[in-house]
Amino acid sequence: MTDIIHQNSSSTKKPVRVSHALALLAGDLACEIAVHWPFPHTGFLERSSPWMHIAGMVIANVIASNRNARVAFDTTYCWKAGAEFADPRFDANNRSVLKSLSLPMWTKRQYRLLSDILECPNSLKVMKHQAVISPRLVTILHALPQPFRVEAIIRHVHNEDDANILARIASADGEKASALLSKLSSASSEKDFWSKASSFFLDRCVQFPIPPQIDDPRIAAIHSIDELRSFGIEMRLCLRNLLGEALSGEQAFYLFNGSEKVVVSISPRIGCNPVIDHMSAQDNNPVPECDRDEIVAVFKKAGIRDESRFVDDWPSELDRRLNRLGYTRGSEPDENLYSKINDLIDVGLRGPDATAISRSDEQHVADGKPASA
Numbered sequence: 511m512t513d514i515i516h517q518n519s520s521s522t523k524k525p526v527r528v529s530h531a532l533a534l535l536a537g538d539l540a541c542e543i544a545v546h547w548p549f550p551h552t553g554f555l556e557r558s559s560p561w562m563h564i565a566g567m568v569i570a571n572v573i574a575s576n577r578n579a580r581v582a583f584d585t586t587y588c589w590k591a592g593a594e595f596a597d598p599r600f601d602a603n604n605r606s607v608l609k610s611l612s613l614p615m616w617t618k619r620q621y622r623l624l625s626d627i628l629e630c631p632n633s634l635k636v637m638k639h640q641a642v643i644s645p646r647l648v649t650i651l652h653a654l655p656q657p658f659r660v661e662a663i664i665r666h667v668h669n670e671d672d673a674n675i676l677a678r679i680a681s682a683d684g685e686k687a688s689a690l691l692s693k694l695s696s697a698s699s700e701k702d703f704w705s706k707a708s709s710f711f712l713d714r715c716v717q718f719p720i721p722p723q724i725d726d727p728r729i730a731a732i733h734s735i736d737e738l739r740s741f742g743i744e745m746r747l748c749l750r751n752l753l754g755e756a757l758s759g760e761q762a763f764y765l766f767n768g769s770e771k772v773v774v775s776i777s778p779r780i781g782c783n784p785v786i787d788h789m790s791a792q793d794n795n796p797v798p799e800c801d802r803d804e805i806v807a808v809f810k811k812a813g814i815r816d817e818s819r820f821v822d823d824w825p826s827e828l829d830r831r832l833n834r835l836g837y838t839r840g841s842e843p844d845e846n847l848y849s850k851i852n853d854l855i856d857v858g859l860r861g862p863d864a865t866a867i868s869r870s871d872e873q874h875v876a877d878g879k880p881a882s883a
């Protein structure tokens with residue numbers, strides 16, 4: 511098998527011969543290892559796995575000389591004694607983890623992350639209970655705050671990104687972090703785990719925007735995620751799908767207590783006051799006209815006009831008519847379709863005061879014929 515020739519980055523500037531076996535075993539560290547154990551690298555490849563990782567940790571240490579790896583191999587017989595060359599934080603309590611480190615060898619960054627958690631009791635407890643310690647486990651442990659480096663958390667965290675998300679959520683004050691740890695430790699499944707993390711973040715870590723005040727005893731502003739969820743469950747509305755809009759201030763929600771309970775949402779408009787964009791009675795049923803009139807009148811006193819009919823009516827009208835045009839996914843629209851769509855959009859652009867299109871006009875549009883004047 512042809513061996514690999516690397517250009518040595520040291521002062522000698524001599525090419526370094528690296529066998530394929532070492533390249534596959536040591537990865538990015540192969541060239542630096544080959545400098546101290548020249549081809550065919552017998553003095554290195556005949557050693558056990560802990561020795562190989564000791565060499566890798568020495569090379570990864572930014573303040574130690576790479577020559578220390580060869581010194582450790584040449585002056586100590588047992589890898590347990592050689593561990594101190596890899597990192598002075600190795601001792602009788604933690605050096606056993608070297609036996610469980612997976613092969614092939616790790617990257618320099620991964621070895622440095624391992625060094626950083628050697629003195630963490632929680633991390634050591636997790637690692638000592640692993641048959642094989644992978645770089646992925648070490649990066650997860652390193653990314654998590656120390657109290658979260660426990661088995662109840664680790665088993666639901668699959669990569670460094672997941673760990674960073676939890677770390678960000680827990681980065682608030684200690685009381686919130688302790689509450690989060692307690693909540694997540696009781697998770698019964700991975701789905702339950704991330705659901706608890708999400709709800710904790712939304713409820714405890716994100717400030718709910720304060721909606722505009724409406725001065726009417728029948729109208730109560732929704733001030734929290736819990737209220738939005740509970741009203742959604744009570745009225746069988748999909749309000750949980752609007753949590754993002756509520757938290758970002760894109761929408762505010764109110765509960766109107768009239769002849770029926772009605773959830774009213776308002777949204778901002780550039781250069782003017784907010785507008786009512788939606789009203790929903792229980793089970794998403796139409797709002798009774800008497801209640802709608804009362805809601806519109808009360809919000810109008812606060813400078814908030816009603817656009818709920820405009821928003822509710824014309825998209826559904828457009829969608830219904832488009833479906834009747836016979837356009838299906840994957841087929842090419844006919845030449846007149848775009849003009850038909852534009853005509854239908856004009857229905858919506860006429861706004862809430864637009865008159866309804868008659869059934870005969872509707873049929874003309876569906877047939878591709880011009881509507882009557």
